[in-house]
Amino acid sequence: MSDERTAHAPGALLTKVLHHLRDGVCLTIDTLEEDLGLTRRQISDSMSKLIMRGLVERAEVGCYQLTDDGIKARSEGLVLTSGPTGPHTGRISKPWRDTLRQRAWAAMRMSASFTLGDLVVAASRDDRDATSNAGRYVRALVLAGYVIEMPVRQKGTRMTSNGFKRYRLVRNTGPVAPVYRPGKHTIYDYNLREDVSCDKNN
Structure with missing residues (x-):
């Protein structure tokens, strides 16, 4: 075995x-x-x-x-390689790279709910500033209405801890991670081929 x-x-x-x-x-x-x-x-x-x-x-x-x-x-008996590319369906161009945010997006799609720590554990591959990077991405997705913060926190392990914020992906548009565009303050969704404002939840 x-x-x-x-x-x-x-x-x-x-x-x-x-x-x-x-x-x-x-x-x-x-x-x-x-x-x-x-x-x-x-x-x-x-x-x-x-x-x-x-x-x-x-x-x-x-x-x-x-x-x-x-x-x-x-x-069709497809044999896969380890790279992040896949069969083209004609619906979208697949621009993804094997980045922390792409892996985090895939983890969100697989999870009923998650904490920031859950994402870092699932997606980090020795990436620099993984927690900060994932946190910025989640905040952008919340502002664009892709992710919601759940009302009940996950309990922390310390007596003085307020617990950890839990999130849920509510707008699962496809396999390619939407990309935050800070200059425009939008999320570009490759699955929809459109920009989504990050002011939706303001």
Whole structure:
């Protein structure tokens, strides 16, 4: 089992997970872990990348299924590489790079709710100022109406802690992370191909 869990190249992992999913069937990470003999981290990372490519979607909390593009890719026997590019659908140009904000956006799409700390754990790959970067991005998404702050905080571990703000993604427009444009104070949404004002919640 341990050899199987460590022997896969990133592209092979993505391909293995993609081809194990079935049209119309929602599978949990626990099920995939048991079926494929992979670690939860391997499966979670693979799901994040497949969601970024528009091949998989979170049908409900902790349960994942193929998108229409994923069904087509699987039926065509698509073999994936580890890069962040994906099949072009004609709907959008896929300008994403493997950045902290792109990974954070993918994590938001996979989560029912999240704290800033959750995003940093899920998205950081030794990025500089990851917490500050993710915090600025979340604040911009809140101002543009993509993310809401939830009324109940997550409890902190210290007696004096006020807890941690929890957020929820309420405007999930697609796999490509919207980009904050500070000069215009807008979010450019590549999924919609339009600018969205960051004054919506002011």
